[in-house]
Amino acid sequence: MRAHYTIGLKTHLMLQAARPEVVLEVGAQNGGNTRQLLSAAEELGFRLITIDDNPCPKDLVDTEVEWIEGLSFLEIPKLEDESIHFCFIDTDHNSWTVTKEIKELKPKIGKDGVVIFHDTSVYHNTNGISGAYACSYSYPHEDIKSDPRGYGEAIEEELSNWSCIATTEVSCGAQAYRRPA
Numbered sequence: 001m002r003a004h005y006t007i008g009l010k011t012h013l014m015l016q017a018a019r020p021e022v023v024l025e026v027g028a029q030n031g032g033n034t035r036q037l038l039s040a041a042e043e044l045g046f047r048l049i050t051i052d053d054n055p056c057p058k059d060l061v062d063t064e065v066e067w068i069e070g071l072s073f074l075e076i077p078k079l080e081d082e083s084i085h086f087c088f089i090d091t092d093h094n095s096w097t098v099t100k101e102i103k104e105l106k107p108k109i110g111k112d113g114v115v116i117f118h119d120t121s122v123y124h125n126t127n128g129i130s131g132a133y134a135c136s137y138s139y140p141h142e143d144i145k146s147d148p149r150g151y152g153e154a155i156e157e158e159l160s161n162w163s164c165i166a167t168t169e170v171s172c173g174a175q176a177y178r179r180p181a
């Protein structure tokens with residue numbers, strides 16, 4: 001996993017302790033973190049689901065990852081309720097998208113489930129905005145600009161009743177939140 005996860009949050013130790021049945025990765029690009037999660041899946045026996053607006057990289061097509069090509073906030077609602085035990089969010093780093101992702105994700109997270117967000121320091125009170133989606137869906141520039149909060153601020157507000165269990169400044173920052181009991 002990336003330095004913000006391995007060194008910063010020690011997510012491998014978290015995964016070893018949590019022993020999740022299903023891990024969801026949202027935002028994977030060319031699968032750099034996915035490959036590392038696949039090794040962890042082999043060691044710890046979890047099912048790995050990845051959502052990204054890009055197609056699955058060729059070398060990952062015949063592996064155990066279940067790659068869903070689509071938009072996070074449209075694909076997360078299709079997952080079973082309380083079926084996800086560990087989740088990594090790393091999409092386009094803005095308050096509008098992450099608010100939609102959190103809203104859709106909350107009912108999908110199981111008991112003691114953990115959600116980890118990347119880039120929380122670099123985009124704490126600002127927002128990342130991509131030019132376009134890799135798929136045909138039009139990019140919501142105006143909606144994104146309409147939310148005045150920064151990415152990190154929105155996460156803190158939307159998850160104010162969850163516990164922030166770990167935070168790091170390594171490699172643009174990351175935060176881990178645990179679902180309330």
Ligand SMILES: C[S@@+](CC[C@H](N)C(=O)[O-])C[C@H]1O[C@@H](n2cnc3c(N)ncnc32)[C@H](O)[C@@H]1O
Binds near residue numbers: 030033052091
């Ligand atoms: C920062 S990259 C992910 C990097 C990856 N986590 C890693 O560590 O290698 C963000 C990815 O999320 C995708 N993305 C952005 N917004 C998305 C959305 N709403 N739904 C699905 N994928 C999205 C981008 O196209 C890109 O592939």
